[in-house]
Amino acid sequence: xxxxxxxxxxxxxxxxxxxxxxxxxxxxxxxxxxxxxxxxxxxxxxxxxxxxxxxxxxxxxxxxxxxxxxxxxxxxxxxxxxxxxxxxxxxxxxxxxxxxxxxxxxxxxxxxxxxxxxxxxxxxxxxxxxxxxxxxxxxxxxxxxxxxxxxxxxxxxxxxxxxxxxxxxxxxxxxxxxxxxxxxxxxxxxxxxxxxxxxxxxxxxxxxxxxxxxxxxxxxx
Amino acid sequence: xxxxxxxxxxxxxxxxxxxxxxxxxxxxxxxxxxxxxxxxxxxxxxxxxxxxxxxxxxxxxxxxxxxxxxxxxxxxxxxxxxxxxxxxxxxxxxxxxxxxxxxxxxxxxxxxxxxxxxxxxxxxxxxxxxxxxxxxxxxxxxxxxxxxxxxxxxxxxxxxxxxxxxxxxxxxxxxxxxxxxxxxxxxxxxxxxxxxxxxxxxxxxxxxxxxxxxxxxxxxxxxxxxxxxxxxxxxxxxxxxxxxxxxxxxxxxxxxxxxxxxxxxxxxxxxxxxxxxxxx
Ligand SMILES: Nc1ncnc2c1ncn2[C@@H]1O[C@H](COP(=O)(O)OP(=O)(O)OP(=O)(O)O)[C@@H](O)[C@H]1O
Ligand SMILES: [Mg+2]
Numbered sequence: 076x077x078x079x080x081x082x083x084x085x086x087x088x089x090x091x092x093x094x095x096x097x098x099x100x101x102x103x104x105x106x107x108x109x110x111x112x113x114x115x116x117x118x119x120x121x122x123x124x125x126x127x128x129x130x131x132x133x134x135x136x137x138x139x140x141x142x143x144x145x146x147x148x149x150x151x152x153x154x155x156x157x158x159x160x161x162x163x164x165x166x167x168x169x170x171x172x173x174x175x176x177x178x179x180x181x182x183x184x185x186x187x188x189x190x191x192x193x194x195x196x197x198x199x200x201x202x203x204x205x206x207x208x209x210x211x212x213x214x215x216x217x218x219x220x221x222x223x224x225x226x227x228x229x230x231x232x233x234x235x236x237x238x239x240x241x242x243x244x245x246x247x248x249x250x251x252x253x254x255x256x257x258x259x260x261x262x263x264x265x266x267x268x269x270x271x272x273x274x275x276x277x278x279x280x281x282x283x284x285x286x287x288x289x290x291x292x293x294x295x296x
Numbered sequence: 297x298x299x300x301x302x303x304x305x306x307x308x309x310x311x312x313x314x315x316x317x318x319x320x321x322x323x324x325x326x327x328x329x330x331x332x333x334x335x336x337x338x339x340x341x342x343x344x345x346x347x348x349x350x351x352x353x354x355x356x357x358x359x360x361x362x363x364x365x366x367x368x369x370x371x372x373x374x375x376x377x378x379x380x381x382x383x384x385x386x387x388x389x390x391x392x393x394x395x396x397x398x399x400x401x402x403x404x405x406x407x408x409x410x411x412x413x414x415x416x417x418x419x420x421x422x423x424x425x426x427x428x429x430x431x432x433x434x435x436x437x438x439x440x441x442x443x444x445x446x447x448x449x450x451x452x453x454x455x456x457x458x459x460x461x462x463x464x465x466x467x468x469x470x471x472x473x474x475x476x477x478x479x480x481x482x483x484x485x486x487x488x489x490x491x492x493x494x495x496x497x498x499x500x501x502x503x504x505x506x507x508x509x510x511x512x513x514x515x516x517x518x519x520x521x522x523x524x525x526x527x528x529x530x531x532x533x534x535x536x537x538x539x540x541x542x543x544x545x546x547x548x549x550x551x552x553x554x555x556x557x558x559x560x561x562x563x564x565x566x567x568x569x570x571x572x573x574x575x576x
Contacts, residue, residue: 078573147527149559149571286561 081146085155088138089214092159092166095131096210099166100203102128102173103269107199110180110262111192121177125170132167136160151283158283162213165272165279169206172265179258189245189255194238198266201231205273212280221277221284225291231270238263323350323534326488326518327372327409328389334367337381341367343546345386347537349488354510354519356533356555358526360575363539364547365522369490372520373409374402390488407434410481414493416473418465418480423448423457426465426476430484443483451479452509471502478509482517489513491521495528507532526571530559538567 102121109117139160142148148156205224212221242256242263274291282288325348334342342364349355349372357365370376371384374395387394395405407430418426427444430436436443444461448454453475457468465476474494481489491510495503510519510532523529529536536559537552551558551567562568569575 081573149526149530150562150568152572153560 095166099170106173106176115184118177118180125174128170132163135163154283158279161279162276165275169269172269175265198234202270209273209276216284218281218284221280224277225274228274235267326351330387332386334384340546343548347552353534354514355535356529357522357537358529359539363541373406407484409488410486411490412494415497422462423465424461427479427483434484447479447483451475471498488518
């Protein structure tokens with residue numbers, strides 16, 4: 076027997092989730108870009124567009140609830156839907172971090188740049204890569220790829236450490252830099268949180284495939 | 297200031313907690329099926345079934361039509377041998393003793409392992425007599441009215457029928473008739489009740505009432521239920537067995553385990569396909 080209609084709904088749910096994923100990925104990239112180029116208009120756009128991310132998340136949640144209520148999913152189907160429900164929430168929170176970075180951008184408007192940004196954009200590339208690969212692992216039901224995402228969290232943590240030490244160094248050297256260095260530290264922290272949520276997504280994928288609930292990589296932060 | 301229950305959550309009362317008492321982690325088995333083969337004449341309907349059914353738990357048996365669910369439960373109280381050509385190989389141990397052993401009285405056995413059928417089948421007699429019937433057959437004397445009332449109460453039917461015990465049982469609704477049949481089975485105080493699709497002739501509300509009853513009864517009685525309704529198996533049972541047919545149309549046990557695991561993360565891909573409705 077096949078369940079054409081139900082399977083179609085599951086596929087739609089997944090493709091909507093991927094759309095949400097790419098909206099969030101873009102928001103992260105744009106927020107960092109705005110920060111780098113000191114582009115207030117770009118930052119405002121990220122803040123405005125967060126509303127779309129929020130409403131997409133609620134729409135996904137509604138779809139999940141409706142499928143549970145009308146289709147009584149069991150076993151692997153149930154795990155898929157619950158997993159996608161969780162991932163939608165994780166993605167929306169990642170979007171909030173991007174919005175947070177955009178707000179910091181606006182706070183720094185008019186202040187002279189502290190230093191050319193190198194590590195933060197690198198960190199941002201690492202976390203968006205983790206995000207992308209966590210969603211790929213969902214699409215391919217690939218636990219090995221999911222596990223690799225979890226393990227990459229350590230690299231982000233290491234980079235965060237490095238950025239932290241560097242910014243403290245700035246603050247110690249020049250008290251005029253404290254304000255700006257603190258802002259940048261917040262950005263680094265937001266990026267670190269995004270990576271942590273990418274590992275949550277990967278853990279959910281492992282649960283979906285294996286039925287086992289485990290915390291793979293306990294973030295140091 | 298009262299700080300407890302600051303979230304204003306409903307408190308679990310002791311009475312509520314008593315409904316589902318903490319159960320021991322390793323339940324005791326009451327029926328052990330060992331390498332059971334069941335036949336109708338030459339045809340083997342069940343092959344190599346081995347499983348332990350646990351005391352005061354609800355075990356559900358699910359599987360596609362014709363896989364031998366009814367045959368299996370009928371083997372558990374020797375009703376299978378009442379079908380023409382019906383015979384078995386292997387063992388069914390009830391409290392450690394093989395029910396197919398010499399010297400076992402099937403009628404006595406059936407008073408300890410009762411059965412409720414798919415279609416409610418009350419006798420065309422009064423409500424009272426329907427319940428009292430089993431007592432008579434099993435030569436149980438003593439205070440019959442007391443026993444009848446107790447059984448009707450346990451079957452959650454008493455309040456609906458206490459004023460009309462002398463009326464014909466056939467005047468009851470389908471759901472009431474099924475609960476009456478459960479009361480009839482309970483009257484002789486069996487330790488195990490077998491139910492073969494007990495709700496398939498009932499409407500959704502009557503079905504839920506019977507399911508509630510099954511959960512309630514499982515505190516005192518072991519229940520083995522065959523059902524086509526997966527959601528029902530998931531709702532009422534503690535353990536679930538999934539049967540399937542092999543190429544020779546003999547039913548075999550694919551998977552048996554805690555219901556919560558079978559319905560969230562089954563071990564076998566066949567079980568997965570069946571319970572997610574993708575069975576071919
Ligand atoms: N009285 C009988 N005589 C001969 N064969 C029978 C008899 N009853 C059942 N069978 C056969 O035994 C097999 C198992 O039947 P059984 O009734 O146990 O299946 P089931 O799983 O309960 O099916 P359903 O879900 O349709 O009730 C089937 O192939 C059936 O044709
Ligand atoms: Mg049957």
